[in-house]
Amino acid sequence: MKKFQIAAIASIFIVGGFMGLNANANKSESGKVSASAVQHANSIERITWEHAGELEAQKGFEENIGTAGVLSGxxxxxxxxxxxxxxxxxxxxNGGPKKHYSDIxxxxxxxxxxSMVEHxxxxxxxxxxxxxxxxKGVYYIGGSPEEEYADDILFLTIDKDKKLKVEKIGDLPFTISNGIAVEKNGKLYIGLGQQNGNASNKIYEYDLKTSKTKELAPIPGxxxxxxxxxQLLNGDLYIFSGGGSTAYTDGYKYDIEKNSWSKAASVEADGKEIxxxxxNSVPLNKHEMLVIGGFNKAVYDDAVEKLGTLQGEELAVFRTQYFNADPQEFNWNKEILIYNAKKDSWRSIGKIPxxxxxxxxxVLMNKTIYSINGEIKPGVRTNAIYSGTLLQH
Structure with a gap:
């Protein structure tokens, strides 16, 4: 084993490139970065982060510059x-084309x-x-630039020889990307995003045993x-935020048994909507989820509006300033947020460093969370991986 070294204008951001880090940023001499902390009894109090390395180059490339929209689990x-x-x-x-990858x-x-086990x-x-x-394994739903594969349901496991096993276990009756999915009792709940290339608020249930798809009540709003x-919390599906021509901060709870929706707490910390x-998010336990990242609503909304209305020299000047700005100027969310479904409330446990x-x-593995690649400003990715140790009060 080799050691791991380690529709519309809105689509410019969401599908095209609004989605990336100096691998050594914020590292101390020991290789660790500062902890995010807050007191909260019987739950996660803080996360101690460190730089965990980078992914090696994709096949046919000399360097991995990082990717966004990755499969992970x-x-x-x-x-x-x-x-x-x-x-x-x-x-x-400069109009660069977007490149997708097949590397796992x-x-x-x-x-x-x-350590790298397999590439x-x-x-x-x-x-x-x-x-x-x-x-049982990792499901991956839709998500391919090739229409033939954009309705696939894949299932990934590791066999006894430490080799990746990828099975296609089903097809959806539509292609999907930028959507959501959870699993409960052998059924997948899939929806939102781009379905058959069009924006949608529809939700579906896919039965893994029968391979049948059933349309459910669409999300409100x-x-x-x-x-x-x-995430699936306390047996219910919770969905927060997302966006289109503007970014949202709202939240909804879907009762799977009743096929009905109700409002959940909007996303906020310290009185500020986020x-x-x-x-991206991971479930911490039966009733809590942890979230990292998120575009800044004011910056996003303003950019979508200006990129859709400005013309000529004004548009060229704005584009140049916008895409050349430093990551910090986009003010993306650095708060580490935890939502508690039992209390229907949000809290922050500090900021990512x-x-x-x-x-x-x-990805959450035992008490370690991994933040892998992603975008840090429009069109720019990072190849960094950070690992965080979850500490309880």
């Missing part, structure tokens, strides 16, 4: 991540370090699908809801 002691997209040939400002990396934590390739490129980690965060558009990512892989 875990199976037993293995971390699985891959696919995603970036702009390797030319910047977004299997990693394992040994002696407090990640392999699918037979097609993937990105911006939905990943679900279960005890906006008819366009890309890149929301969603957009989670482009963020690295540039806020969007479209990153987020």
């Amino acid at each position: 875990s199976f037993k002691d293995y971390l699985i991540v891959g696919g995603g997209a970036n702009f390797p040939y030319e910047s977004v400002l 990396y299997v990693l394992k934590k040994e002696n407090n370090q990640l 392999t390739n699918l037979d097609h490129e993937i990105g911006y699908g939905s990943s679900i980690t279960t005890k 906006e008819s366009v809801r890309n890149q929301s965060v969603a 957009s989670l558009l482009g963020a 690295f540039d806020a990512p969007c479209g990153e892989g987020l």
